[in-house]
Amino acid sequence: MSELLSICQKPITADSNTSLDKIISILLKNNISRILLTEDNSNVGIITEKDIGLFLLSDDSEKNLDDIPASQLMNMFTSVDGSMSVEKCVEIMLEKNIGSLGVSSNANGLVGIVTKTDIVRYYSKNYSGKHNVGDLMTISYIAMNSDNSLKDIVSKMIEEKISRIFLKNEKGDPEGILTFRDLFHVALEQGNSDAVLDNSDGAISVIFTRKGFLSESGFGNTIVGKDVMTKSLESVDFEEDLAVACDVMAQNQINGIGVRIKDKLGGVLSKTDVLKAIYVENNSK
Template structure:
């Protein structure tokens, strides 16, 4: 199977769009990245993770409708259509990116992501085990933690999602940038007493020890439920679960049913290199 067979037509957004436009389109399309166009030509790429890290760390008073995506987008990484899945996997890991674009600025032939490489891995059956590629160290928080502490931990570790545990140390949910995006859009269009939108206040509120960031708890914001897999199962089984549930990773359980780590799309991509 060639890269051409697993690539997809890119979804685009105009360079003069705002941050709120990007967030809405990411949520509507359930995608994690968009190609940015100017005068019909690709000039950059913007991802869910880039938006989340910017949204929560930006200190300006601009609202979501006033922030240009040119402040956030990154250069497009092009590759030749002759590249193999293994070479693609190696390049993604080396460059720290989650997608590659086939062709050139003059002729984009498609875009493929870690998700597409997971699909490729699944179709090319392997005896590799979850335990051999899982990540043992993972970022987590507790369900009673105030939101500002959760977001601070996500920013410090530069992760776009975090596992939530209850008081019994059981995984009960996940908080992702998408959960925070939805809150931003829901509350960001409201106005304060002076007539200004409060999207900037909400953005800062995520990190505030006073107000929104303190009164909101992890369990109130998280997406409930965890998808897990046993450490001794095949990596292809993990791929199947990741794709069926449209998630970026799974909780890995040890022989006692305790959390041993996570297996993510990135881990599967690493397995392709071996």
């Protein structure tokens, strides 16, 4: 069996007409970041956590999530032969800026899917001692105050085109991180409600129709970051072996990890950075 076939996973699928609220529920239930979409038992596309996140960040309609089919957001799906090297897959994923590839067999068709998570585990097993975290980390990172409204935080994520943002307290100390998955929980709670209760004014309660995360009058302006953020913030030292950081990301099932410099948050490391490490290692010889 090839290394690629040994690390790929069986994909979770859903019909392309499945509503967005059900797609989000499947993602959260299985703790995955993408679902293959099918029509008449044939693969027609893929929908990812990022696709949904970007949609939710910019959607200001009053359309409920159960009225939006997954096909509205799906993208084309790229597949490779199971005999291909993992390193070549990394090159394709970086070139196409995608987070997964289908893995096929001439005899059995699509047999699995390989994701950045699988690549991260592969790096941990095969590239230990090759790089330190500081070699690949991004030194600058985007942060906001945890007391900022969800609307303002989401606006910043759109402006910077990022899928996660660090949140700090009044003293400037990291307090948590807000990701697409945190927003999904809000979407399920609020997105299928025809009305949202606004208690920003203690004297009155006003009912507003759902207008999305950027709403001035709905939940986007009445929920603050610390109410929905992930409060645990995993981090590693910048001098640590990159393989150790891969283990932390894999074990905690997270897409990015904070990097400490002299015990202060000094940057961030993502799964994409790990793919770049593999690419650099195999193109510098």
